[in-house]
Amino acid sequence: MAFQNIIVETRGKVGLVTLNRPQALNALNEALIAELNEALTSFESNPGVGCAVLTGSEKAFAAGADVKEMAEKGYIESYLGKFLDGWTRVAETRKPVIAAVSGFCLGGGLELAMMCDLIIASETARFALPEITLGIMPGAGGTQRLPRFIGKAKAMDLILTGRMMDATEGERCGLVARVVTADKLLDEALTAAAKIAGYSQPIVMMAKETVNRAQEMSLSEGVRFERRLFLSMFATEDQKEGMQAFIEKRKPRFQDR
Ligand code: CO8
Numbered sequence: 001m002a003f004q005n006i007i008v009e010t011r012g013k014v015g016l017v018t019l020n021r022p023q024a025l026n027a028l029n030e031a032l033i034a035e036l037n038e039a040l041t042s043f044e045s046n047p048g049v050g051c052a053v054l055t056g057s058e059k060a061f062a063a064g065a066d067v068k069e070m071a072e073k074g075y076i077e078s079y080l081g082k083f084l085d086g087w088t089r090v091a092e093t094r095k096p097v098i099a100a101v102s103g104f105c106l107g108g109g110l111e112l113a114m115m116c117d118l119i120i121a122s123e124t125a126r127f128a129l130p131e132i133t134l135g136i137m138p139g140a141g142g143t144q145r146l147p148r149f150i151g152k153a154k155a156m157d158l159i160l161t162g163r164m165m166d167a168t169e170g171e172r173c174g175l176v177a178r179v180v181t182a183d184k185l186l187d188e189a190l191t192a193a194a195k196i197a198g199y200s201q202p203i204v205m206m207a208k209e210t211v212n213r214a215q216e217m218s219l220s221e222g223v224r225f226e227r228r229l230f231l232s233m234f235a236t237e238d239q240k241e242g243m244q245a246f247i248e249k250r251k252p253r254f255q256d257r
Pocket of ligand 1 (some may be wrong): 023024025027064065066067068070077084104106107108109130134137138139140228234
């Protein structure tokens with residue numbers, strides 16, 4: 001598939017997707033989402049890719065869903081056409097995805113970033129769910145994921161006022177994992193991704209799955225789930241290799257099995 005709206009590369013064991021609609025501040029239209037999903041599917045089936053990074057431009061990670069594409073939509077057409085069905089692909093990706101965010105990260109752009117496993121932001125990042133200003137509310141998980149990241153009070157503040165939050169506030173309230181200068185953003189994200197991709201792939205995937213269960217399960221069910229997967233790790237060669245390497249004071253050579 002030739003991509004028109006994104007740039008897809010691999011850097012070692014890291015898959016890199018750059019949103020690339022500069023004329024629209026990377027507004028997310030259906031064509032872009034289809035291409036992003038295609039890229040993620042190709043990373044998932046490529047054993048040489050252990051982690052992905054999703055980024056935009058310095059000015060905008062993504063300024064939201066494409067308002068011009070959405071403006072004329074009607075209810076029945078949207079319902080029958082399964083509008084939004086493809087938007088959850090990032091959240092369903094089994095390998096980790098890091099969002100490297102600079103500039104505007106608004107509406108559907110923030111919803112997309114929140115579907116990733118962690119957000120690394122540049123100091124210039126600006127986060128908002130401004131849908132209320134357009135006569136709608138967030139529709140790609142924003143009303144559900146944002147309170148889980150930052151709590152009800154701040155989520156209500158952002159969703160009901162539509163105001164922007166800077167990177168420092170984003171880090172302080174738990175939306176953002178790390179803040180770096182704009183010139184260091186991609187390096188920081190790629191280095192973190194390469195580190196993750198250097199570990200045992202099945203173990204990384206199980207760790208990701210287990211942390212994500214914390215969003216959905218009660219504590220006791222979650223701990224039980226963790227215990228099951230933790231014990232299953234002792235059936236892997238990578239657990240033996242990891243611990244043996246520690247004892248022998250050498251670097252482990254994980255084989256992803
Ligand atoms: N959709 C379409 N085009 C956009 C969008 C967008 N979200 N954002 C910016 N653009 C376009 C502008 O129309 C402009 O194009 P043109 O030059 O042809 O007029 C170009 O990008 C540059 O934008 P500006 O001139 O406005 O740039 P500024 O630097 O002056 O302003 C802002 C930047 C503040 C980011 C401003 O562009 C803005 O407010 N954008 C809209 C932000 C917004 O409201 N986002 C939420 C959209 S709704 C949404 O995401 C709902 C998600 C629900 C689920 C998904 C459904 C599919």
